[in-house]
C-alpha cells in the first residue's frame with residue numbers, strides 16, 4: 001500500500017468539567033486526507049481544499065506531527081499530504097487536532113503500523129502544540145481512540161478510554177467567528193481558588209462515573225464549569241442566552257466546545273438533540289449571525305480509512 005485516504009473527525013474538548021483532560025469524538029463532521037508515499041524523502045503538503053492553510057511543511061500542523069513521528073522512525077521515502085479541510089480552523093471543534101491526528105494515523109498505516117493508536121497521540125501533539133502554544137491531548141485522544149477519553153497526565157500521556165452512554169446525542173452550534181486557541185488560552189487565569197477547584201474535580205469525577213453507569217441525571221448535574229467558562233464565554237456572542245434556552249429546551253448540559261466559539265449541548269436521544277438545536281438557532285437568527293449546526297452521536301471509532 002503506498003497511499004491511503006482517511007476521515008479524521010471533529011471533537012469536543014473540555015466538556016465543561018474537564019479542562020485540558022476530557023474530550024469526545026464526533027461523527028460525520030471531519031476532514032478527509034489523502035496521504036501518498038513518495039520516492040523523494042521529506043514531507044510535502046499537496047492540495048488543501050476548503051480552507052486557507054500554510055503549505056510550508058514547517059508551518060502546517062499535519063506535516064509537523066508527521067515529522068515528529070519520523071524523527072523517531074526514520075524512513076527512506078517521503079510523504080505527500082492532501083487535505084480536504086471541512087473543519088474550520090478556530091471553530092472550537094478540534095480543527096488542528098483532526099489534521100495532526102489524521103496525518104500521523106495515515107502515515108503510520110503506510111509504514112505498516114509501527115505505532116499503536118495511543119502511541120500516535122505523542123506525535124500528533126507536536127502539531128497541536130504548534131497550533132495552540134501548549135501541548136495538550138484532549139482533542140487528539142478521542143480523535144485517535146474514539147469515544148470519550150480522559151487524559152490523566154498530558155506530559156507523560158496517561159490516557160484512558162471511557163464508555164459512552166448509548167442514547168447520548170450532541171448538538172453543536174458554531175457562530176461564524178474565528179477564535180484562535182492561542183488567544184482564548186492567553187486570557188485564562190493561571191491560578192484558581194480552592195473552592196472552585198473542589199467543585200471542578202467533584203464534577204469531573206461524577207461525570208466519569210455517570211459515563212460508566214449510564215446515569216443521565218448525574219451526567220447532567222456534572223456538566224458545569226466554574227473555572228474557564230466565566231472567562232471565555234465573554235468572547236462568544238450571546239453565550240448566556242444560548243445556554244439558557246438550551247437548558248430550558250431539555251438538554252442534559254451545555255458548555256463551550258474546546259476553546260470556543262462553538263457551543264455544545266448533550267441530550268438524551270435524537271429528538272431532544274434536535275429540539276435543542278432548533279432553540280440554539282433562534283438566538284443567532286435573532287441577531288443575524290451566521291452559524292453552522294451539527295448533530296452527532298458519540299463516535300466510538302475515531303479516525304477511519306475510507
Ligand code: HSE
Pocket residue numbers: 013014019020021132136138139181184185258259
Ligand atoms: N483544552 C483546550 C483549550 C482545547 O480549552 O484550550 C482547545 O485546544
